[in-house]
Amino acid sequence: MSEFDLIDKYFFQQVTQRKDVILGIGDDCALLSMPAKAQLAVSTDTLVSGVHFFADVDPRALGHKALAVNISDLAAMGATPAWVSLAITLPELNEAWLSEFAQGFLALAEYYGMQLVGGDTTKGPLSITVTVHGHVPQGKALTRHQAKAGDWIYVSGQPGEASLGLQLLQGLSASGLSANTQQHCINRLQQPTPRVVIGAALRGVASACIDISDGLAQDLGHILAASHCGADIHLEQLPLNADIVNAIAFEQACRLCLAGGDDYELLFTVPEEQRSQIEVIASNTGVPLTCIGRLVAGKPELTLKLDNQHYQLPLAGWDHFSDKK
C-alpha cells in the first residue's frame, strides 16, 4: 500500500463535507472559502512520541488528543473550528494503528464540523503536527493583551487532573484515590475536551483568554505580560477535585492545579460589569467556571494568597528547553 492509498483509505472518506471547502485532500493545496466579515484563526501544535505521549498510548485516544489540543487554541481565541491539516510521521506502516488513530481524529473533527483538508504522511520517528483553522467575527477574537487591573480571573473545569493522570500512568502510588477518580484523571489527560462553546460564548464578555496547556500559572503569566498587570490568586477558590484533595493533601492539589500542565481548560478575565454573563454561560454549558482571583495594577507578577495572606508555593510550568524543569 502506498502513501497515497493510505491517505485515501483512512483519511479521505470523511462524512463532513463543508461547502466552504472548494478543494480538499488531493491537490497541491486545499482551496478554502472564507465567510464574509470574519477573520481567520490559525494554530499549529506538535505531539512527539516519548515527550508528549507514551509510544504505546491507545492510538484512538492519541488521534483525539492531537486534534483536541489544537482546537483548544481556537477555543481560546473564541474562534469557530473549520478546517484541519494533519502531518503524521510514522516509523512503519501499521494499518491497525493508523485506522484507530484516524477514527479518534475524525470522530472529534466530525463533532466540531471540521473537515480534514490536507496533510502529509512521512516515515520517521512517531510525531504528529496538526494545524487548525477557524473563523472569528471581525474584531471579536479573545486575545491576551486587553485585560485590565480589576478584572476577575476565571478558569473552566478542574485543572490539575490531567497532570495527576500522567503521574498515575508513570506509576504514582495513589492508594487514597478511588478507581473512578484515577480513571477520570487519565481520561482528562488522554481525551481532553476543547472548550469551544465556552470560548465562543466569551466573545464580547471576557477581556482576555488563554488555554492552559502549559499550566495555569505560567499561562496566566502570558496574559499578565501582554496586559501589563499583576494578579492575586486565592488558593481556597481553586476548583479542586475533592477526591484529589482528600488523597494527596491541599497544598499538593493546589500545585497540580496551578502548574500541572496538559489541561486544555480556558483561563479568562472578566470586567466587573460582565460577571453576570459567566453564570449564564456556565449554566448553559454545564462546565464549572470558577472565579479564582483578580487582576491588580503593577508588575506582571502572580501573588498566591490563602485567607488573604501571601502564601509561598514553588511552581514550574511545562517548558521543553527550560533549565527550570
Next chain:
Amino acid sequence: MSEFDLIDKYFFQQVTQRKDVILGIGDDCALLSMPAKAQLAVSTDTLVSGVHFFADVDPRALGHKALAVNISDLAAMGATPAWVSLAITLPELNEAWLSEFAQGFLALAEYYGMQLVGGDTTKGPLSITVTVHGHVPQGKALTRHQAKAGDWIYVSGQPGEASLGLQLLQGLSASGLSANTQQHCINRLQQPTPRVVIGAALRGVASACIDISDGLAQDLGHILAASHCGADIHLEQLPLNADIVNAIAFEQACRLCLAGGDDYELLFTVPEEQRSQIEVIASNTGVPLTCIGRLVAGKPELTLKLDNQHYQLPLAGWDHFSDKK
C-alpha cells in the same frame, strides 16, 4: 533559555510585518485577514532528518528548503504566498544551528513577502513541519482535474538535477561531470526555487498544474488520474542538462528527469489556443518552459516515446511506504 525566549530570539523579529496579520506569533492563534474575492490556499509538508535530508545538512539551506517545498505547493495552485506556520522538533537546544536555520527560513519568507505567524517548538528527533497559506483570486486556482486530451504538457526548469545532487552527496562517482555542474545539482537539491511567479502567470492559461516533488512521471500521473486522460511524453524533448547527458548517458538522464523526485518545478498542461502565452511567461521569468508531450484520450497512462516510437524505461517515484522502492 526557554522555549518562549527561543521563539522570540530567532523567529519573532521578522522584518516583514503584513497589514493583514492582525495578531502574529504570541497568542493562542494567529489572527489573519483575507483579501476580498480571494480563496485561501493551504499546504503542509514535513521534512524528517535521515529521510528528507541528512542530519548534518547546512541548517541555513535546510531552513530555505523547508519553506521552499511548501511555497512550491502554493505556486502549483497559482496562489500568492502570504503566511506561514513552523513546527520544529529539535533533539537539543543548539543556538548556532537554530540561528542559521532561522536565517535561511526567514530570508526566503522575506523574499516572498510572507510573515511567520505561528508555530511550535518541541523536543524530539529532528523534523520540520511547515504550513503555508496563500491567496488566489476566486475561481482562478490551478488544479489537477481540468486538463483535456489535446492539451500540451510543459515543465519548468531542468528536472532531475536535484536527484543527481542527492546521488552525488551519497558518493556517486561522477568523473564526467564538471565541478560546476555537480555544485549546481547539489544546490538544486538543497536550495530549490519555488516557481511562484510562473504559477501566478499561468492562471487563466494552464488547464492543470502540479509541482513535481515526487518525480515528473508520478506527479503527471496525478493529473492524468484526476483529468481522466493519458499522455505521450517525447524523450528527445525533455529539458536535459547537456553536461549531465554527456556524463551519464541519455537513458539514465531521462530516468533522472522523469523519476528523480525532489524537483520543485511545475508541470502544467496548456490548451492549443494558449500556447503563445507560454513563450511570453518564459521570456518574462527567464525560466525555461519546455513542451515535453501532449495529453491523449484514453486511460490515465503515460506513454514514453523516442522518435515517435514507444520506448520502455522502468520508472519509480518517491513514495515512503510503497514496496516499489
